């Protein structure tokens with residue numbers, strides 16, 4: 628059963644059509660929803676949570692109908708909103724316990740679950756301090772923790788890497804991957820950056836102007852290409868010239884050489900070249916496409 632299915636989903640605001648007859652169906656796993664700012668990602672999430680009735684069309688989440696079963700959907704789905712909505716004067720622990728209580732957990736279970744999820748997202752001693760003094764990364768973790776506290780089957784994460792520095796972004800992406808793989812919770816994560824979703828998602832849905840552009844397994848975007856990446860220690864140009872002299876299509880790119888594969892003999896020529904020149908081979912691998920290549924080529 629798909630975790631999310633939409634048919635002809637349309638949302639017209641007075642001045643703009645945010646979703647335009649969207650048909651999409653995705654299976655369990657970590658799913659990326661990609662689109663430029665204003666593409667309709669947040670609107671889709673609000674509709675899927677049963678919080679905003681669409682102008683036209685139908686959709687279901689975990690097999691539940693958004694028009695009739697919104698409350699049941701929200702019981703089973705966690706939501707991390709894009710913008711901050713955190714009370715500055717309470718601690719992360721107090722806030723997440725409160726959110727667990729709102730979901731119907733009794734006090735001891737709420738405290739236990741809150742402690743667990745805060746640990747999972749990487750908030751430790753700081754969880755007793757008021758949220759107002761937190762960094763952006765810590766606030767994102769609190770928002771993620773509250774989305775997970777009621778043990779949902781699916782979470783919607785709206786731009787979770789927004790405002791994070793590269794280290795914070797990597798940490799958040801790793802956490803998202805763990806939610807899917809270790810906790811077995813399906814994830815719908817939005818971003819305007821294709822590249823970062825490629826690293827953590829099984830499947831990506833790309834929308835533009837409220838229309839579906841693609842819905843595809845990440846693996847099928849990132850199929851192996853027809854080029855090899857060769858890295859040697861101190862000898863990139865020597866090896867490049869040597870291969871070129873043997874008719875190999877080769878070009879330097881940063882620290883590596885990029886070689887077009889013209890059959891099995893290309894591997895042999897590289898191996899023999901490295902050996903003949905007495906070089907130390909660091910890396911020889913077939914390059915994979917990146918999702919972004921699909922849209923820039």
Ligand SMILES: Nc1ncnc2c1ncn2[C@@H]1O[C@H](COP(=O)(O)OP(=O)(O)OP(=O)(O)O)[C@@H](O)[C@H]1O
Pocket residue numbers: 640641643644645662663664665666667668669670671709786819
């Ligand atoms: N309540 C609303 N009333 C009027 N227009 C709206 C409303 N909510 C969203 N829109 C418009 O619908 C379009 C899609 O907005 P949406 O927030 O879904 O995009 P998004 O892909 O999530 O982008 P972002 O990442 O910038 O939030 C935008 O043009 C936005 O201005």
